Amino acid sequence: MISTDPFKFSKSNCTKLVFIVIAAFCISPWLSPPLALAIGIVFAQIGKNPFEKYNHKAIQWLLKLAVIGLGFGMSVTSALSAGKEGVYLSIASISLTLLLGLSLGKFFKIDKKIVQLISSGTAICGGSAIAAISPIIRAKPKQISVAVGVVFLLNSVALFIFPEIGHFLGLSQHQFGLWSAIAIHDTSSVVGAAQVYGNEALEIATTVKLARALWILPVSLLFAVFSGGSLKKVKIPYFIGIFILAIIVNTYLPAIHSVAPYIVSVSKSSLTLVLFLIGTTLSFSSMKKVGYKPLVLAIGVWVFISVLSLLIIVKTTH
Template sequence: MPTRFTPLFSRPTDWLFWLVAGLCLLPIISSPVALIFGVVMASLGWIPDGLKTGPLAKKLLAGSIVALGFGIHLEQAIAASQAGLGIIVVSIFGTLILGWLLTRALKLEHKTGYLISAGTAICGGSAIAAVAPAINAKDQHTSIALATVFVLNSVALFLFPAIGHLLNMSQEQFGIWSAIAIHDTSSVVGAAQAYGDQALMTATTLKLARALWIIPVAFISALLFRSSERRIAVPGFILLYCVAIAIAYLLPQGAPLYELTFHSGKRVLVLCLFLIGCGISAKRLKEAGPKPLLLGIGLWLTISSLSLIYLLSR
């Protein structure tokens, strides 16, 4: 007897889809690879009939962001924010302002441009996931922004350590540079770990400090994109993200559970990126044109080069 779940397994390729989705929950699949798998599935038409990946990805993204809040070490993040407040504030808001200017210059759709700017300014996919509902972005805006950020993010993972060694950067310098100029936290950790233990410690602490700025940036974004018909609303999961940080800080005895929750959230985020990729076909990327990638590259080169010059001149 047919059920409403039958369409999800009506073709042989549907089983392959769910197999890849399951693999995304394992450490063997990285964020950029998951996104690419999703794009390939969409381009080949291997998405199960009746499965709406967009709404599912949104729900999972909200849950994963809350779970990541349990991995924020509040005292370390605040200390890092105080120590590097100047470069954090300048890099975040400088990137957002430059992104706005370049978006207008390129005549790119403004919400797509803003999401790319937010992802570059703070922490890649997590920032885009948090800001998208605050500005009432559509699925296509979010998909294109994530694709742009993660393409550059995967390049940075391999490129940054090579540049660091070429310029003979210290462990501290490289840790700060990677935390400022690489989009996603996972790639920051990966690049810094390849460079050295001290670089890893510096990069992780500073990147977590930057992650705290998701909260004010999401609120400011809601203010900037409000309309006369729509009230300002900070997404509920941002409030739950704050609650998660507070719980981890006030009840440290639950540290093992918090760490498990944090790592589970990271894996669910990878699955989300696979589902988001399923909404990005080659046809959609072609329709978007080169402008999103040009914006992403422009912002990335600017923040990377300026922060590098600043660190080497100190």
């Protein structure tokens, strides 16, 4: 039944208009990633996202396209160097994070599937890992929403505090790029934090994070085997291959150099928009549903891997 109340109609249209204006402003060069996220969080408290049913898919596709676009700003040499340096740290941090998360979850008697989702999200790449693991372990919508809520909340905190910590400790671009790729959950927040810190940090963070994201596949297989899940549900992150192809094209095809800076610029703006969309999912009411145990678990594991990886990076790099 169509409402005849003009106030309701105008309020709905007004919310849509404000949302579209903010989204358009996000892709302008005047809005930083942290500010876009903050505006999204404020919007979530004042009004509901009028395009909520499209939000999840929009975040997924925009993030993938933006990351691929960033590949046009990198070279094969620098990407291989960053990927090689981060591989051992990635393996160690993923293993430790999963082991600690699953152990603490069992000790505190937290829902097993929520623990598996939070642990994999913290260990690998946030929402993408949760999306990959959830169908394998047959997680319910409520369990998925709790895990995603926790990860997105901590991502938001990381985006604001990591650059400040980096500057306070005097971390180099190289060190910060490595640290953010290892210690921040989601690719969008990794790139957002590194973008604020500097171009070298952005290049290193993006490369190491995507190399880390490849571990979705073996971890998915482990969950399928040891949790009685379905191997048919295992997904391969194909977009990472396209990202690598973009780096190769940018390195060996000089004709692309005239448009590459514009592609990179659009990609950075798209990531700012992604962070605004993520912010609109972080309402206080949705966070209340998370519960304190999963949140304490996620914070504990995150702080552990953040501090440990920082100490190792500071001692072994310059």
